[in-house]
Each structure stands twice: as C-alpha cells, then as structure tokens.
Amino acid sequence: MSSTWHILGAGSLGSLWACRLARAGKAVRLILRDEQRLAAYQAVGGLTLVEQDHRSLYAIPGETHDATGPIHRLLVACKAYDAAPAVARLAPRLAEGAELVLLQNGLGSQDEVADQVPHAHCIFASSTEGAFREADWQVRFAGHGFNWLGNPLNSAVPAWFDDLHDAGIPAQWSVDILSRLWRKLALNCAINPLTVLHDCHNGGLLGHLTEVDQLCDELANLLLRCGQPEAANDLKEEVQRVILATAANYSSMYQDVRHGRRTEVHYLLGHACRVAARHGASVPQLEHLQQRLVDSLKARGLPSD
Ligand code: NAD
C-alpha cells in the first residue's frame, strides 16, 4: 500500500496539512480542480505556509482528478458542500480499502462521502486549528488548536497515525468521534447564526444570552434524543465559556457571509433540524433561527442551503 498523502482541496486547511506533512518528509500530492488550476499552481512553484513572520515554500507535486495511479490515502479538505461531488470524481482511482480523512466541519457530509465510496474507509476529523488563505497558494497558520480523528465503524488506530505526530500536527485518535462532532455542531449552532443575524463578533452575544440559552436548552434535548448524552453535558456553560474566550473573534459563518461566500449551514443548523424531524423532536427555536438565517442569506444573494 502506498504511503502517499493525496490532498483534495488546496485551500486553507488542506494547504496547512500538506505543508506540514511535506516539511516532515512525507510523500504528498495535491489534487487540483482542473488543468487551469494546475498550471497556475505550477507557475508559482508550490504552496507557501506563513507562520507569524516566517514564510516557507513547499514544492509539493500537483495533479488533477484525471491523473492516473491509485490513491490509498486521501485527505478531503474541501468545504462540506463540495466534499461528496469532489470524492465522487476520484472514486475510480481509490484503491480497495483506501483510507479517507474527512476534515469537514458539521455533520452529514461524511455520510454523503461514504455513500460515494463504499469500498473505502472513512475517518472523520474535528479540528480546532485555524488557517486562512492570504493569497492563492499561500496560507496563514492563524490559530493553534487540536485535531481529533476517529472511525465510527472501526476503533483501531490506523498504521499511519504517527505521520501526524512526525509532522507536528497535534492529533489524538478518538473512539467517539461522533460525540465530538455533535458537540462542535451544537456550539456552532448556538453561536454562529446569531453572530450573522445580530451582525456582531462572538462577544456581542453577551447582550443576547437569553436567546443563546434557549437554543442551548433545545440543542441539549436534541442531543439526548439522538443518543449523544456526553455532547449534551453542560452545553450552556461551555457555550458561554467559548463566547467569552473568543469574544473579540468573528465566527466562521460571520466571516463567510462578510466575504460573500457560501456557508456550511446545511451541515450545521440544517443537520440539527433534519435530525430533530427524524426523531420527532420539537425544536421551534432552532427552526425559527434557521428560517431567519435563510431569509438573511437570501437577502444578501447568498445560497441558503
Ligand atoms: P477552503 O475554501 O479554504 O478550501 C477548500 C478548497 O477545496 C478550495 O481551495 C476549493 O477550490 C477546493 N475544492 C473544492 N472542490 C474541489 C474539487 N472538486 N477538486 C479540488 N479542489 C476542490 O476551506 P477551508 O477553510 O480549508 O475548510 C475546509 C473544511 O475544514 C470546512 O468544512 C471547514 O469548516 C473546516 N475547517 C476549517 C478551518 C479553517 O481554519 N480554515 C478550521 C476548522 C475546520
């Protein structure tokens, strides 16, 4: 089995992982959308990682989906709404038993990907690291954090897991990755949409704590209904802690909206509302929040799904 890391999506997080793996001497290949993107990438000669004032260029080889050669290990670093179609294009190249690491925030996209590639193993990740693109092919490592990886269908730690440690990527194998992803989803549902609707940084929600608390109550009930009691534990207190700790920051959804980008709402609040409907759980606050957010996105000319 090849030990090459193929990276699908050379955006913020994909580039951050690619540069650190390449720096540690791991074999890495970037998969770019089309020949035009590949030519643009080759013209600049590699990816640049910016850490504080230090910038380093990594001449990581690139290819398109149509390149030949099997893929044994794939890091999927697209947005949640792009992940399944992007993986579907690569399906013919995925070797039997290939391993996919899915970096998408929220829930729902992981199952969409798994449906495309029944012959592969899907490992889910939850990341609190922060990165953003300063320019094409140039990424800034903006916030140190942590990564939890796990496979809901198989608790065995993959043989390549030490690659992450070698590359300085802080990570831990999690036997209950779904609980982590649900907890993060709940935090994002309680904070992110309200920052868009109230046009404020996270700390601005301190002026709307009744609204935040009501959402937390519904989210915690939903988590209990769908078999995630740990993710429900002290949710209200943690949401308040996160609001205080990130008071000066703008949520990722706020930033997407401000930059006119599509949000991942379908895999955050949308997922929560769909799961509630499936379980017959009543979530009027979450549904009202989703409707207000959809109206606000439409009014700005942004996709609302
Ligand atoms: P991004 O938009 O910066 O990067 C996504 C990249 O995927 C883009 O370069 C896009 O062109 C590429 N892409 C899309 N479809 C493709 C295809 N078919 N073939 C090849 N490339 C394709 O997004 P990001 O910020 O890196 O986020 C990726 C995921 O990680 C999201 O779910 C996000 O919520 C999550 N996440 C991001 C951060 C962060 O700090 N950026 C932190 C935690 C979690």
Ligand code: KPL
């Ligand atoms: O993850 C976040 C985001 O902005 O997406 C936090 C900081 C937790 C706010 O929900």
